[in-house]
Amino acid sequence: MASTPLNDSPVFRRLQTRHAETCSTTMRTRFDGEPDRFRQFSMHAAGLTLDYSKNRIDRSTLDLLLELARERDIEGHRDKLFAGEKINTTEQRAVLHTALRAPAGQGFVLDGQDIDADVQAVLTRMQIFSERVRSGDWTGRDGRAITDIVNIGIGGSYLGPKMVCQALRTFAHPRLRCHFVSNVDGHDLAAILEHIDPATTLFIIASKTFTTAETMTNARSARSWFLQSGNESDLAKHFVAVSTNLSGVTGFGIDPVNMFPFWDWVGGRYSIWSAIGLSVVILVGFPAFRAFLDGAYQMDTHFREAPLERNMPVLLAMLGVWYRNFLGSSSVSIAPYHQDLSLFAGYLQQLDMESNGKHVSADGELLTTASGPVIWGDTGTNGQHAYFQLLHQGSDLIPIDFIAVLGASHTLPGHQAALLANCFAQAEAFMRGKTADEVRVDLVAQGLDAATAEALVPHKTFSGNRPSNMLLMEALTPATLGALVALYEHKVFVQGVIWGINSFDQWGVELGKVLAKTIAQELTGTAQPAQHDSSTNALIAMARAALMHNPIAPD
Ligand code: F6P
Numbered sequence: 001m002a003s004t005p006l007n008d009s010p011v012f013r014r015l016q017t018r019h020a021e022t023c024s025t026t027m028r029t030r031f032d033g034e035p036d037r038f039r040q041f042s043m044h045a046a047g048l049t050l051d052y053s054k055n056r057i058d059r060s061t062l063d064l065l066l067e068l069a070r071e072r073d074i075e076g077h078r079d080k081l082f083a084g085e086k087i088n089t090t091e092q093r094a095v096l097h098t099a100l101r102a103p104a105g106q107g108f109v110l111d112g113q114d115i116d117a118d119v120q121a122v123l124t125r126m127q128i129f130s131e132r133v134r135s136g137d138w139t140g141r142d143g144r145a146i147t148d149i150v151n152i153g154i155g156g157s158y159l160g161p162k163m164v165c166q167a168l169r170t171f172a173h174p175r176l177r178c179h180f181v182s183n184v185d186g187h188d189l190a191a192i193l194e195h196i197d198p199a200t201t202l203f204i205i206a207s208k209t210f211t212t213a214e215t216m217t218n219a220r221s222a223r224s225w226f227l228q229s230g231n232e233s234d235l236a237k238h239f240v241a242v243s244t245n246l247s248g249v250t251g252f253g254i255d256p257v258n259m260f261p262f263w264d265w266v267g268g269r270y271s272i273w274s275a276i277g278l279s280v281v282i283l284v285g286f287p288a289f290r291a292f293l294d295g296a297y298q299m300d301t302h303f304r305e306a307p308l309e310r311n312m313p314v315l316l317a318m319l320g321v322w323y324r325n326f327l328g329s330s331s332v333s334i335a336p337y338h339q340d341l342s343l344f345a346g347y348l349q350q351l352d353m354e355s356n357g358k359h360v361s362a363d364g365e366l367l368t369t370a371s372g373p374v375i376w377g378d379t380g381t382n383g384q385h386a387y388f389q390l391l392h393q394g395s396d397l398i399p400i401d402f403i404a405v406l407g408a409s410h411t412l413p414g415h416q417a418a419l420l421a422n423c424f425a426q427a428e429a430f431m432r433g434k435t436a437d438e439v440r441v442d443l444v445a446q447g448l449d450a451a452t453a454e455a456l457v458p459h460k461t462f463s464g465n466r467p468s469n470m471l472l473m474e475a476l477t478p479a480t481l482g483a484l485v486a487l488y489e490h491k492v493f494v495q496g497v498i499w500g501i502n503s504f505d506q507w508g509v510e511l512g513k514v515l516a517k518t519i520a521q522e523l524t525g526t527a528q529p530a531q532h533d534s535s536t537n538a539l540i541a542m543a544r545a546a547l548m549h550n551p552i553a554p555d
Contacts, residue, residue, distance in 0.1 A: 005369070005500075006368065006369045006500065008368075011064060011067050011068045012068060012325075015065065018061050022058065026464065027054060027464070027465050028431065028432050028464055028465065031053075037053045041057070041062075043310055043315070045298075046295060046301075046302050046312075046483035046486075046487075047298070047477075047479060047483050048299075048312065048471055048472070049470075050315065050316065050472075051470040052319060052469050052470075054467060054468050054469070055468075056322075056467050057319070065319075066308045066309060066314070068318070068498065069308055069317075069494070069498065070308065073497070074498075081095055088502060089502055090505045090507070093504070094110055095265065096265045096266070097270035097274075098300050099116065099119060099265075100119055100266065100274050101273050103294075104120045115263070115265075122260060122261060125260060126260060126278055126286065127281070129240075129282075130281040130282045131286065133145075133146050133149075133176075133282050134173050134285060138202075139237065140199045140201070140202075141198075141231075141234035141237055142199045146200055147175055147196075147200040147201070148177050148179060148197070149176060149177070149179065149204060149283070150196065150202070150204070151178065151204045152205050152206065152222060153206030153207055153212075154214045155182075155269065156267070156270070156271045156350060157208060157212075158180055158182040158206070159343070159346060159347045159350050160276060160277070160347065161178075161276060161279045162178075162343060163343040163347040164280045164481065165180075165283050166343050167341055167343070167476060168280070168283070168284045168288060168292075171283075172284060173282075176282065176283055178279050178282075181218050182214065182215075183214065184213065184214040186221070189221055198225070198230055199229075202239075202282075204241070204278055205222075205241045205243075205249075206279075207241075207243055207248075208244050208268050208276075209244070210241070210243045210248030213513070219252065222239075223235070223253070236255050236258055239253075239254050240254065240258040240278070241258065242262070242276055242278055243262075244261060244262055244266075246259065260278055262275050262276065267504050269351050272485070273293060277292075280292070284478070291479045291482070292478035292481060295477075295479030295480060295481065298479070298482075298483055299483040299487050300486060313489075313494055314490075316401075316487065316488075316491045317490075317492075319467075320491070321495060321498050323397065323399045324370050325370055329396070329397045329399055330370070330374060331373050331376060331398050332373050332375055332376075333387075333398050333399070334348055334401050335377050335378075335401065335423075336379055337381070337402065337419055341379065341403060341405075341476070342378070345375065345376060345377035345378060348375050349375045351488060351489065352372060353372055354509070355372070355493075356371055356372030356496050356503055357371070358371055358372070358508070361500040361501060362500055362502040363500070369499065371499045372495070372499075380419070380422060380426065381419065391430070392466070393462060393463075398466075399468060400427075400466075400469075401469045402427055403471045403473075404424075404470060404472050404473075405473055405474075405475060406420070406472065406473070406474050407474055407475040424470075429462065429464070430466040430467070431466065431467075431468070432464045433464015435461065439457050440453060440454070440457055442460075443456060443460070471484070518530065523543055529541075529544075
């Protein structure tokens with residue numbers, strides 16, 4: 001990773017000057033003066049169209065941003081990523097999720113191990129197993145086919161499979177329902193157990209480490225619940241594991257033949273392409289999962305080969321850097337206009353914020369510029385009736401990524417045109433705004449007297465000049481979804497390189513985990529309360545008192 005502070009770069013300083021020189025020119029003015037702005041600032045790759053014309057940029061600004069990308073050696077870092085160099089330096093790990101989606105025969109070798117062969121072998125096992133479950137050949141303890149899959153996992157072992165199962169729900173097998181349990185809050189698991197039959201349920205315990213407290217607590221509770229009506233000898237028909245930790249899996253009591261492995265070079269938030277996708281494969285079938293991998297591979301190929309000027313992840317990343325580091329935006333809103341992408345913003349939160357939510361560089365130096373923004377959002381049109389007010393007229397500049405899908409998989413008349421109209425109208429409104437003069441003319445035309453109209457003008461004026469990207473696809477298919485996820489993965493990678501971050505570790509989640517372990521022992525009485533601060537002491541005392549009336553079993 002680059003070791004020079006980002007703001008020491010002459011290109012960075014030129015971009016600061018560029019911003020000062022150009023910030024008074026609005027996007028509306030640019031569109032009015034540049035009839036071919038869409039053609040200039042849009043591109044296609046891997047089944048996706050990116051329209052980035054509604055950004056506060058011109059050709060020179062973009063050229064400078066790309067110069068910054070070159071100066072930070074994006075191309076060199078990209079090569080190291082694909083070559084399997086140990087770019088996750090704090091954990092001494094390669095980052096090779098791209099090897100999971102490459103077609104067979106790419107010859108990936110890591111530390112002398114033919115990981116290409118390993119990947120293909122696990123995919124074959126996933127295919128065979130999923131076909132058995134889907135056909136009804138894999139049966140539960142009383143010979144009936146499986147009807148319900150419960151994926152127990154958290155973080156990357158939950159967000160990816162849940163988001164993809166939701167996004168591809170129209171491809172789902174009609175007999176199968178997938179459920180996802182992540183929260184250690186027992187209400188999560190209990191709500192699912194109420195509705196399933198243990199004899200026709202398959203539990204997938206998904207955990208890279210097989211030590212994550214939430215997942216292991218839920219897995220143990222699921223097993224106890226199963227054993228209330230079944231025998232130990234039936235467990236093998238109902239519990240499988242996805243993990244890198246063979247001894248953890250066998251220690252839990254799952255037969256290694258029922259374990260689908262992956263490897264330490266797959267980061268948790270990049271693991272949907274691995275056996276962590278088992279629930280997806282079972283639900284939508286192996287060919288659809290392969291198409292999902294292929295879509296991502298197409299984006300990988302584009303990212304690897306396209307010049308930076310025509311490279312979708314690089315452009316998306318550098319636009320984000322422009323707003324974060326030069327215009328002071330601290331968050332990005334994600335607005336998918338497709339109900340089946342309702343979990344997409346949540347998925348991106350882990351991908352982006354766990355990767356780039358860091359304030360030290362890969363070299364251990366304090367960063368001197370801002371790094372990863374807050375990622376948030378919800379589906380259009382729901383967001384429009386909740387927080388778009390702030391996006392239109394609030395005091396912060398929040399860039400938006402619209403995701404629009406042209407085709408629908410339902411046949412309800414009228415909906416799709418209304419949906420797309422809303423999406424495009426919002427993007428246009430954010431860009432153009434509405435001037436005071438335009439508001440005045442409208443109000444007077446509606447018959448308002450001059451004084452009433454004037455009082456309303458400031459409230460009804462929209463500054464506009466609020467940037468957005470539009471990502472467009474023909475249809476939400478396994479392939480376009482794969483390309484979309486890979487696009488954001490590479491965007492996050494590029495931004496991490498610009499900021500000089502190791503995007504592949506996540507030490508920030510450790511402290512809370514350690515303290516929670518101590519406090520859990522104090523709450524269950526297996527350890528004497530230690531001295532915390534007065535607030536934490538008081539909270540523990542209140543919880544201990546409550547738990548005396550409703551005791552919980554220690555682990
Ligand atoms: O929250 C930290 C984290 O390590 C994530 O990176 C990961 O996706 C999640 O926990 C779950 O980890 P595991 O799959 O090992 O249970």
